[in-house]
Amino acid sequence: MAKQIVFNHNARSRMMRGINKLAQAVEVTLGASGPSVVIQHRTDGVGPVVTRDGVTVAQAITLPDIIEDVGARMLRDVAGAVSRAAGDGTTTSIVLARSLARGCEKSMVAGANPVDLKKGMELAVECLSNEMRRTAIRTQDRDIFRKVCRSASKEDDSVADLLIDAIEAVGNDGVVSFELGYTHDDELEITDGSRFAQGYLSSYFNTDKERNLAELDQPYILLYDREVTDFMDLVPLLENAQDQRRPLLVIAENITEEALAPLLLNHVRGNFKVVAVKPPGFGDGRSERLLDLAIMTGGRACLEVQGDTLEKMTLADLGQAQRVVVSAESTLIIGCRGDAQRIEDRIAQLTLDADRIRARKPGEGSPTGNRHDLENLEERIAFLRSKTAVYRVGGLNDMTIKERMVRVENAYNSVRAAMDEGVMAGGGVGLLHIRRALDRLRFDNADLRRGVEIVEEALYEPLRCIAHNAGMNPESVLAKVLMHDDGVYGYDVAARTYGSLLEAGILDPVKVARLALQNAAGIVSTVMTTEAIVCQEPVLKRFPNTAQIAEWAAATREDPRAP
Numbered sequence: 001m002a003k004q005i006v007f008n009h010n011a012r013s014r015m016m017r018g019i020n021k022l023a024q025a026v027e028v029t030l031g032a033s034g035p036s037v038v039i040q041h042r043t044d045g046v047g048p049v050v051t052r053d054g055v056t057v058a059q060a061i062t063l064p065d066i067i068e069d070v071g072a073r074m075l076r077d078v079a080g081a082v083s084r085a086a087g088d089g090t091t092t093s094i095v096l097a098r099s100l101a102r103g104c105e106k107s108m109v110a111g112a113n114p115v116d117l118k119k120g121m122e123l124a125v126e127c128l129s130n131e132m133r134r135t136a137i138r139t140q141d142r143d144i145f146r147k148v149c150r151s152a153s154k155e156d157d158s159v160a161d162l163l164i165d166a167i168e169a170v171g172n173d174g175v176v177s178f179e180l181g182y183t184h185d186d187e188l189e190i191t192d193g194s195r196f197a198q199g200y201l202s203s204y205f206n207t208d209k210e211r212n213l214a215e216l217d218q219p220y221i222l223l224y225d226r227e228v229t230d231f232m233d234l235v236p237l238l239e240n241a242q243d244q245r246r247p248l249l250v251i252a253e254n255i256t257e258e259a260l261a262p263l264l265l266n267h268v269r270g271n272f273k274v275v276a277v278k279p280p281g282f283g284d285g286r287s288e289r290l291l292d293l294a295i296m297t298g299g300r301a302c303l304e305v306q307g308d309t310l311e312k313m314t315l316a317d318l319g320q321a322q323r324v325v326v327s328a329e330s331t332l333i334i335g336c337r338g339d340a341q342r343i344e345d346r347i348a349q350l351t352l353d354a355d356r357i358r359a360r361k362p363g364e365g366s367p368t369g370n371r372h373d374l375e376n377l378e379e380r381i382a383f384l385r386s387k388t389a390v391y392r393v394g395g396l397n398d399m400t401i402k403e404r405m406v407r408v409e410n411a412y413n414s415v416r417a418a419m420d421e422g423v424m425a426g427g428g429v430g431l432l433h434i435r436r437a438l439d440r441l442r443f444d445n446a447d448l449r450r451g452v453e454i455v456e457e458a459l460y461e462p463l464r465c466i467a468h469n470a471g472m473n474p475e476s477v478l479a480k481v482l483m484h485d486d487g488v489y490g491y492d493v494a495a496r497t498y499g500s501l502l503e504a505g506i507l508d509p510v511k512v513a514r515l516a517l518q519n520a521a522g523i524v525s526t527v528m529t530t531e532a533i534v535c536q537e538p539v540l541k542r543f544p545n546t547a548q549i550a551e552w553a554a555a556t557r558e559d560p561r562a563p
């Protein structure tokens with residue numbers, strides 16, 4: 001396929017246009033008064049998605065100009081990165097990125113050196129991140145978490161209470177998983193469940209495109225310690241699972257490209273419902289982790305040392321669970337069907353092994369270091385013990401449930417983030433206030449100084465944007481806030497009053513704000529130091545034909561209860 005190359009200023013300004021367009025659509029959702037955005041579903045006959053979540057809007061946008069789309073895509077990646085790391089703050093990161101990009105573009109047109117601008121921005125962001133951490137309000141107060149939750153979810157306290165109950169029930173190592181509910185009210189169920197850090201081998205396994213997840217209900221689980229090199233080796237198990245109308249989770253050392261392609265094709269066509277991931281752990285430790293999983297899920301691992309082959313495996317050898325949720329980065333197994341006594345015995349054995357290592361004298365034991373072995377055992381014990389809270393989001397109808405689901409998940413992530421790094425005043429006020437820390441940065445180089453100024457200017461934007469979305473004049477709100485400038489005085493758009501945002505309970509987790517700023521600056525630095533873009537010549541037909549889309553929609557659970 002023919003490629004085009006676009007150079008320096010032309011490339012940057014077109015990317016900048018893309019960033020602007022995407023940001024314009026997303027920033028209307030910022031803040032408590034941020035209105036919703038309606039997104040047409042790409043499959044005919046499926047209702048539109050209504051959302052107030054920045055990353056959802058960002059992901060729905062593809063621009064017709066390929067270079068503009070590269071800019072928009074980079075901004076989408078910022079939102080995605082913030083969403084993955086902090087689970088919230090995506091709109092804030094987009095608003096910040098847009099302002100940073102504008103500042104850089106203007107300075108570069110005026111002749112500034114992009115490398116120095118970038119350096120200045122990096123130093124400013126580092127200084128601000130340290131300041132945020134230093135001034136964070138650290139607390140374990142349930143009331144504060146409730147306020148964070150309310151501010152992030154735009155929901156009432158009942159959601160906050162249920163979410164905090166969920167976090168307390170599963171503890172630090174546990175997981176809270178979110179599902180579409182079937183009732184008017186939200187529900188919480190605490191069950192066994194563990195997550196490990198391996199995501200799907202291909203995003204084509206996705207069943208929920210909006211949340212980028214592959215979800216399997218009542219799956220069988222194959223545990224295999226070698227590479228699957230031939231798709232046909234899996235077919236008997238896939239067919240047997242299909243006969244039971246149940247999906248299959250394949251946890252295997254790897255699936256080669258030759259085997260993966262037909263597996264995906266069959267999945268997309270709806271012939272089999274399957275997801276493939278790699279096992280947890282590394283190297284030799286992987287067989288042990290597969291054995292742990294076998295005990296948890298009530299199955300038998302197919303291991304080379306035991307002389308097992310895929311041919312010999314039957315459905316009775318496979319593990320089972322109530323549900324599996326796989327993202328690009330992790331696999332969560334909920335409601336494992338293993339025997340409770342066998343799991344307890346395994347935990348007892350691992351605890352004994354860990355105690356033996358702890359009892360070793362210095363110099364005794366494994367040459368690779370006792371600490372590593374001990375950490376490994378502790379991780380496995382936590383994995384076997386892990387609890388999961390299943391939070392079912394309720395609502396009046398499917399559209400409301402889906403819209404609420406994203407907000408409730410954001411709120412959960414915000415509370416977790418607040419527990420990690422503390423909180424600061426929200427409504428754009430906390431970000432605005434920390435700009436003073438930048439006074440400490442002094443440089444002789446004008447472009448370095450300009451880089452710092454660009455970051456400082458961006459700190460005003462979230463407040464302006466929240467005020468604008470609430471129908472206020474941003475400049476007059478800003479002027480009023482700056483008259484106090486104490487880090488807590490701001491405008492509550494819900495109550496339509498000025499006052500202490502701490503008292504009003506409008507709080508942002510420091511981790512969310514910090515990651516939003518760091519990621520925004522990171523992506524803008526990349527755009528601004530881009531000298532050339534290589535991309536495909538535009539072609540008229542950029543989407544698969546409609547028959548393929550319909551096939552995809554039918555083969556996935558993208559919209560499980562769509563008519």
Ligand SMILES: Nc1ncnc2c1ncn2[C@@H]1O[C@H](COP(=O)(O)OP(=O)(O)OP(=O)(O)O)[C@@H](O)[C@H]1O
Nearest residue numbers: 030031032053054089090091092426427492493494
């Ligand atoms: N009543 C309020 N008055 C002023 N600001 C508010 C109010 N409620 C929430 N906010 C602020 O709105 C911002 C969060 O808005 P929003 O949730 O739309 O964006 P986000 O968290 O950046 O992105 P997303 O939720 O789309 O991932 C936070 O800074 C929060 O403090």
